[in-house]
Amino acid sequence: MAKAIMIQGAGSNVGKSILVAGIARACVRRGLSVAPFKPQNMSNNAAVTADGGEIGRAQALQARACGLDPVVDMNPVLLKPETDVGAQVIIQGKRFATMKARDYGKQKASLLPPVLESFHRLSRQHDLVIVEGAGSPAEVNLRAGDIANMGFAAAANVPVVLIGDIDRGGVIAQMVGTHAVLPPADRALIKGFAINKFRGDTSLFADGMRIIDEHTGWAPLGIIPWFPDAWKLPAEDVMDVASRTGGDIKIAVPRLNRIANFDDLDPLSAVPGISVEIIPAGRPLPGDADLVIIPGSKSTIADLAHFRAQGWDVDLQAHVRRGGRVLGICGGYQMLGQRIADPDGIEGPPSEVAGLGHLDISTVMKPQKRLALTKATYLPGGQSVTGYEIHLGHTSGPDCRRNWLSIDGRGEGAASADGRVLGCYLHGLFSADAFREAFFAQWGMMTEKYNYEAGVDTTLDQLSEHLEAAMDIDRLLTLAGVVAQG
Template sequence: MKTKTQALMVQGTTSDAGKSVLVAGLCRVLARRGCKVAPFKPQNMALNSAVTADGGEIGRAQAVQALACGIEASVHMNPVLLKPNSDTGAQVILQGRALSNMEAQSYHDYKKVAMEAVLDSFGKLQRQYEYVVIEGAGSPAEVNLRENDIANMGFAEAADVPVIIIADIDRGGVFAHLYGTLALLSESEQARVKGFVINRFRGDIALLQSGLDWLEEKTGKPVLGVLPYLHGFDLEAEDAITANQVKSEQTKLKVVVPVFTRISNHTDFDALRLNPDIDLRYVGKGEKLQHADLIILPGSKSTRADMEYLRSQGWDKDIQRHIRLGGKVFGICGGYQMLGHWIHDPDGVEGKAGSSKGLGLLDMETTLTLQKQLTNVKGTLHLNNESARVSGYEIHVGVSEFAKDAQSTSLITLDNGSTDGLVSPCGQILGTYLHGVFDEFETASLICRWAGAEELQAYDHVATKELAINRIADAIEEHMNWDSLWDDSLKVK
């Protein structure tokens, strides 16, 4: 007879309080101890997503957490994914599949239906694993979003799971965050809170003790752990763009990435950003695309709208000037589509139906389609008479067609025999639909040589992620009251 699954939910006082990282660390500790564990996030709002082994789409944070568990990611680990395509609307991904675009009020009413899918996916994980570690979204104290909540306490109450609340002391106001969050919960919600975790603490813990004592006395809840600030810690961000770098004294390649209004999967650039030989800079509104060897156009959830945004910033002129001076340009997914002559959206997939003129740098045009391409792929990248193995994933709507008399050549030969991407006749412009194309160092190094870099320091992106997961797991084991997290009836091995 299967023992009852243990579940624990991590909620935060704010976005980016450390929920994703704490869940990844808890999962790794359990996996180290020989437990069958899976991550779960009922509802996620993010433009960084991943393709699962079962051909669906989930938030990247849950894919990283699955890595921490030592298992393949599944659509049931993040049954509701919201991908914003405007200030008031988002594409709704339900159990891995795009459902429709909804405005905020429509989705608010739809959450009653979405809860059924959330509980179905959670039940599937409970039947398969001994432990499920759950991540909340934003804060449970957002009183305007409490009705029909499926992301935080609404789920915790429906699934009857205990909760711990994490706050980031590095932001300041940690005691107000924790005390206020608890105070804004209902009595039944307060009762299921097992305690608090304080994240990213620097300095002498003795100087914090009086505050910890005050918090425990005022709330009646224990502080389960104070996690230290981990210098140099870097793990894929759920949605916020991370610009931290560790640069050598003289970098070998300067890269700029324009930040679109709906930039997606900016984790594509982590492997470049974290290589000491590369100076990667994100360029925002009002800035110029300049002083670079390579300009990379990232993915976008709203390609036509971001194409117009690119022009409004004058970045099209910056790109043309960059090319005239011999610079290189690389487009990924939506950025690849922008490099063509036209982007057509006859069915209004990403907004108002119509067509937008592209940059005209690759001899192709793209038609957005109702069906989304979701697949993990492997292949060989060909560039400058060299080749390198590449792995990545496709998440896009649209089919790109090439002009019959085009002189461009394919960039990648996939293992299934098809091709992906283009190399311009002038050799200065590349494009691909593959996200994660820089994750393999051999491939990243080849592309960087094409862009003008000398040999780069070897950088293992996968090993770096593993190191980060192990660092947070080590910190949890050292600084948290582990046994207090779990029911007495089923202690962790």
């Protein structure tokens, strides 16, 4: 059996992704070679990998916690929702098809071989693989053909630790109820449990741990207190992107229906003195924003219609008239132009729509997706930027002649004549501290110095120490078949 442990949740958003990152960092600090793995993920916040594919952003963070470059084997199946009933299916980093949920349900069992192939490849290369489940194993109606939870655990013979979220309430029912509904073979795969997001004195839940133990027979591995600095780590779900208020520089970000690759916001949220406000549907863009960022989108034309339905197009016009600044990234960049054409129906029915009209550019969707890790130069100040491109579509027009980035001598981005509206395809810009400071300084907005990348690594170390103090990591390693070190 491969040396591995699987972290599953008694529900969605119980903190599995962060826990895997923290446990991985703790094991690396003990001297183990560790890799993360998630058989199936659903997220529009993807990372471009060193081997030229894409995986979920959470697995890229977990790879960082392990001291590894992300590779496609860490997340062999990625679902990127395009509509309420369909998603783009990425297999081992490459686009496979766009499917409706019902069709994918019929297809998913056939994806187990590439999932196991990726898992075993990682297992041969590392001392330990820490696997993250998706959703909850208690969704027994989805058990047939499952590759995300117990279906994978059974096929790969990987022991499971179940995580409950006490912050939601009803955690005893979460755990005991999961035990009750699982078939015996799946139930036997769960070897331990832990309770996450506890606020206050953990000793007050000692009886709760005993009750869960008595009803399930699973080994109690600890009560994990709330980790208040989790917001400093890159978020996979837009719901986890923290609106940080109180800074002198105010940035407004409309929450698009199919918002994608919004990790551009993480370093801005982390910088003292910058307020990042995520604007939900139904609320206007604030009139006092210094900068409006229109983020990436998995379905640009559909999200442009959503943008207009909220009246944000009118708000943006008023913002520009007042002298406000606008930055569009990827899909947001496309929206700022004069038109968007999708003649081949790549994102939906073939169509052509008018853009927001703030940049003199046009975009035509193309079948070939561009995936690239990219180094660029910020032309106004000469600062270096490292980021990534992940998009469909080709953009051209007069405002592209006012490009403000250079990639291997090629101009990237566009700017309006007055320089107040900018757009580009490059994600990850604001992780570069020197660029971030220069970008705001050109408009007279002085930001505090902050080393974002070092801050992420410091937070991962603090998270690992937090888990070492709260969890029985030695017992977890024993369950995984690894001799505890430390």
